[in-house]
Amino acid sequence: MQEYQFQLLALKWVVDILEQQGLDRHRLLAAADISPSLLRQTSGLISQLKVAKLMTAADRASQQPLASARCGLSMPLRKQGVLAIAVQSMPNLEAMIQMLKAFLNAQSSGTDLDLVKEGDLVRAEFSLRFADQLSCDSMHRAMLCNLFKTFQTLFGESWRATEVWLMHSFSHTKELSQLLNCPVKDNKAINAIVFEQRWAHVTGAQVYPAEALRKQSSETLQRLEDLDDLIYQILPPLIYDGNTSIEHVAELFGVHVRVLQKRLKAKGTSYSTLLEDARKTMAVDLLVDSQLSIADISLQLGFKEPAIFIRSFKKWFKQTPLQWRKSAQGY
Known part of the structure; x- marks a missing residue:
């Protein structure tokens, strides 16, 4: 059975928002079988089912079952x-x-x-x-x-x-x-x-005019500590769009390629590493959660031909994509 996950950082936001509504965080966490120590972690994942139990407990503890809805409206858009x-x-x-x-x-x-x-x-x-x-x-x-x-x-x-x-x-x-x-x-x-x-x-472009975007992007880049995470977050839509060059990403941020490379190097990573990691994650998701053929998945991930995708996947996971899909589905 596929285990769906929720980011611990987002869970911390959820618990803080529910507490601001006057709910007891300790009772909510206990009802959802979530250890309070998890909220002290700055990264990691937790089962979506536990977060769903937390939301249910919040609504039951409220005078009206709107705590979950208010939490959703108050949740900050990540990055x-x-x-x-x-x-x-x-x-x-x-x-x-x-x-x-x-x-x-x-x-x-x-x-x-x-x-x-x-x-x-x-x-x-x-x-x-x-x-x-x-x-x-x-x-x-x-x-x-x-x-x-x-x-x-x-x-x-x-x-x-x-x-x-x-x-x-x-x-x-x-x-x-x-x-x-x-x-x-x-x-x-x-x-x-x-x-x-x-x-x-x-x-x-109509939603975010180019001049405003360049200013916002540049300011975001200057103040953001976890630049590697920021770039990792925008890679899936760029991969689907077929435009993953570092030049394009640097242009989106309104900076020179060398500036972007330098910032990533200071974080101990590189653009090519982030791009490969994003493709790994997307490959696994598509193999498990879609009926797409290996050739179609290869195309969606930006590989020129399926053989290149299969070689890359074997290097990552020591299995072919088809072997991995059968194993994940319990065949």
Whole structure:
């Protein structure tokens, strides 16, 4: 069974936000079987199922089961400067959705996000792949509200959702509607955010004009300590886009290639190492969570031909991609 993970840094944010709502962190952690010592770690992963239990415990401890939704709205977008950099090169909303999916999975794996067009409206449909293992209603509300906040941040005050859909029955849709300033409907076929299709044609450059992006990127680069992590976060959408040259990344940050290389060297790594690590992670995810052929995965990861991908994969994991997929699926 695939084990989906959540970043410990993001868990710390979640617990801090829930405590700010007046909830007892120790009781919540105990209910979710999470050791408080994990919150002292600056990196690492924890099972998504435990985070889902934490969200459920938070809603049960609240007078109204909206603690998870408020937490989602308050969660900071991880590396907002990185998000701006990645979004700026996106040609339309569909590409932005795929980029956001990569970002969401970097923070909490097992997240599905798709764009569906229907008449004059579009839906950003959202689900968690581990939801069949546990009641994840609270987790869904938290993640959906975080996505709602992300759209607001990306598109500005002029963006409005037409409706928010919840798969599960929820007795406090009126209160959640007031929180989001948007109609909320429960017992739908999917969790989704519905809005006007005119947003489907917005480009990343319109969301983040080039001059503002260069200034923001340069400032982000100067103040950010974990530059290697920042670059690692933007690589998945760049890999899918087929534009992974160091020159392109340096241009996105508004700095010279040598400056970028020097900063990475000071962190004990290099751009080629980060790119290889990103491809490793994406290769494993695609082998486990998709039905794509080895040739298609090779193409998505930017390899010129499948044979090169297979050789690289054997060097990384001492197995061919097909052997690894069969082993992971229990064949």
